[in-house]
Amino acid sequence: MVREVVPMSAVTTDPDDAEVARRFAAGDEQALALAYERWAGQVHGMAVRAFGPGPDAEDVTQQTFVSAWTGRAGYSAAAGPLPAWLVGICRHKIADNWAKLERQRRSAEAVAADARSAAAPTGGDGLAGAVADRVLLLGELNRIGQPQRRIIELAFFEDLTHAQIAARTGIPLGTVKSHIRRTLERLRDRLEVDGAALRS
CATH class of the missing domain: 1.10.1740.10 (RNA polymerase sigma factor, region 2, helix turn helix motif)
Known part of the structure; x- marks a missing residue:
């Protein structure tokens, strides 16, 4: 069979x-x-x-x-x-x-605005405050190493999105986001201290 x-x-x-x-x-x-x-x-x-x-x-x-x-x-x-x-x-x-990304972007902008506000001395004209603000901000950026400084400059001076920064620098998107978050927190803390010293 x-x-x-x-x-x-x-x-x-x-x-x-x-x-x-x-x-x-x-x-x-x-x-x-x-x-x-x-x-x-x-x-x-x-x-x-x-x-x-x-x-x-x-x-x-x-x-x-x-x-x-x-x-x-x-x-x-x-x-x-x-x-x-x-x-x-x-x-x-x-x-x-x-x-979620839009909320993160707004949060980052709010942190930067808070840092600028804390750094601006009271009194005087608006131009003097803006100049002092920029001097403090640039001074703090000078203390930041690369690639964090480059990422912050691209985000806030060239107004690039996180994805655009990642594409331009070749740094992974998640790393770009964490660098921006940590750097802004550090900048805010430093600028609040420096701004308080200026106002005293």
Whole structure:
């Protein structure tokens, strides 16, 4: 009796997209891995178009899949295919991250404004105050090493965004942000001390 030989490929065939989606919605972790393998590139591509290559795009990609997995009960195959649902989540994550970056930019500007205000001596005309402000600021910048000084100059004198600074300097975006935050905090503290000395 001759037995029929089943090709190995027929046994190990990957599930189709609909099956991955069904298993994903049911909480199958292998389906999560398959979904990431199939559609992470598309999600990451959207994030790169929004933020450029780097940690922000990687964060959005990760956030998209984490959010999809934790919220999988909200997915319905009847409403559309799983990759389309992932794209929708990615759009929300991109919008959330743009809002977060805008808040960080405003916060950095507020810190810089506070530092300038603290450094400005009371009394005298506005020009004298502005000159003293600039002298103090430049003096503090002279104490800062590279690349922090260059990053601050690009951010506040050339008005570049964090992403533009990263592209121009070749420094990772996350490093640019942390340099700006730490440098501004240090500048604020120093300028508050110097400004208080000027006013006394």
